[in-house]
């Protein structure tokens with residue numbers, strides 16, 4: 001009998017500290033294969049720091065970060081390289097190279113993690129840019145020549161450049177107008193479904209939670225206090241969660257239409 005495949009992300013009792021300040025203590029979290037998991041929490045709760053731990057940039061002082069069943073911080077260089085070629089990351093401010101064209105930005109992970117020939121590499125980068133909804137005339141522009149929404153699409157195209165199994169997104173709709181945010185949400189949902197991705201998305205955006213995420217994990221008091229489909233979270237009595245999901249400023253206490261998720 002074959003063993004069930006390991007989850008793309010599994011955190012076990014993770015504790016992180018920055019400059020002696022405890023950011024997380026006892027974080028348990030799992031991203032299941034094929035799901036879109038939202039990660040929410042108040043500003044400063046530690047969502048971005050947790051993401052940094054998940055992508056190998058901040059070793060926990062205790063606990064374990066497992067990616068595809070491998071202990072990330074115990075992995076040798078070859079294993080780490082193999083893991084990195086199976087994920088794609090969209091950083092909060094996109095982290096695009098300002099002096100490189102859109103096409104070259106998308107090609108960066110391909111240059112780093114593949115042995116493709118130059119024409120093949122550029123062809124794949126162009127394909128990923130198109131899949132991410134970038135118009136043809138954007139490919140040879142600099143990121144600064146594009147709108148915020150198109151820059152986000154460049155970040156998404158780069159995140160899927162290597163045909164990853166796992167995609168990690170840090171606030172993909174932050175700073176976008178509602179229409180552009182909706183388009184990025186739709187892009188993430190359709191790419192996840194078409195490519196069979198597992199996705200962890202850090203967000204403050206309620207629309208993302210209701211229309212895109214299968215489950216939502218809530219970070220508060222230095223750990224994950226709940227994980228469930230967002231509609232189930234509406235019924236938890238945690239004060240921050242109640243205010244966040246049902247408060248006047250968010251949805252005016254009106255549950256959104258049921259989208260089937």
Ligand SMILES: Nc1ncnc2c1ncn2[C@@H]1O[C@H](COP(=O)(O)OP(=O)(O)OP(=O)(O)O)[C@@H](O)[C@H]1O
Nearest residue numbers: 018019023041042043044045046047048049050204
């Ligand atoms: N490089 C750093 N040096 C010192 N402290 C840091 C650093 N990065 C993050 N922190 C601290 O870690 C805590 C969590 O920050 P983090 O950016 O992860 O929060 P967040 O939940 O992502 O917030 P937001 O929703 O506003 O983006 C904060 O107290 C922050 O000040």
